[in-house]
Amino acid sequence: MNVDEAIQLARSNHRAVLATHRRDGGVQMSPVMVAVDDERRLVVSSRETAIKTHNLRRDPRAAICVIPDSFFANPWATIEGRVEVLSLPDAMEPLVGYYRQVAGEHPDWDEYRAAMTGEQRVLLRLTAERAGPSRSG
Numbered sequence: 001m002n003v004d005e006a007i008q009l010a011r012s013n014h015r016a017v018l019a020t021h022r023r024d025g026g027v028q029m030s031p032v033m034v035a036v037d038d039e040r041r042l043v044v045s046s047r048e049t050a051i052k053t054h055n056l057r058r059d060p061r062a063a064i065c066v067i068p069d070s071f072f073a074n075p076w077a078t079i080e081g082r083v084e085v086l087s088l089p090d091a092m093e094p095l096v097g098y099y100r101q102v103a104g105e106h107p108d109w110d111e112y113r114a115a116m117t118g119e120q121r122v123l124l125r126l127t128a129e130r131a132g133p134s135r136s137g
Contacts, residue, residue, distance in 0.1 A: 006077035006131035010066045011036045014102045018044060018124075019063045020055035028055055034064055035101035041125040042079060043098050048087060048120035056083045062126055081129040091123040092116060098123060 001009075010016070016034040019027050030052050032044045042064050046053050056062060060082040067076055086094060095116050099106060106112045 001075060001077050001131050001133060003079070003128045003131045005075075006066065006079045007036055007040055007042070007128060009068075009075060009077050010034055010042055010064075010079065013066050013068050015067045015069065016044075017065045017067070018052060019065070020052050021059045021061060022055060023058065028052060032064075033102045034066060035098050037094065037097065037125065041084075041127050042081075043094065043126075044124040045095060045098055046122050046124050048122050053085060053122055053124070056085055056124060060084070062124075064126060077131055078133070079126065079128045079131045081127045084125045084127075086123040086125060088117060088121065091121065094123045094125075095121055 014033045014035060016032050017029050018032045019029045022028050028051055035043050037043050044064070061080075062083045063078055063080045065076065065078045092113060096109065096112070099112065
């Protein structure tokens, strides 16, 4: 699977696992919802205080494994790249776009924006550099 195919898969399958690097070199994984922005970056909502956010500020390398709703179905994809952490207030409108992609319209956008501020939300934006699997076994 190439990067373009993997990004297309992520547009319609929002369940994923994000892997970041711990300070000791180990891997930290988190279940996430993923979307794709207009620049073809994979985007994930997180909190400023989350371990994954701290890990990515220290080491921006990450991988996202996109999993279809039926879990064991094919195709699935792992997409690797570097992540930019976008904090509030710059993250607010991209967070609105993220929500629209993974959940549709919110019944009260003012309430949503207040929640994003209260939760100290950030947007993680992964620029895809490599994707797979490249073969099956």
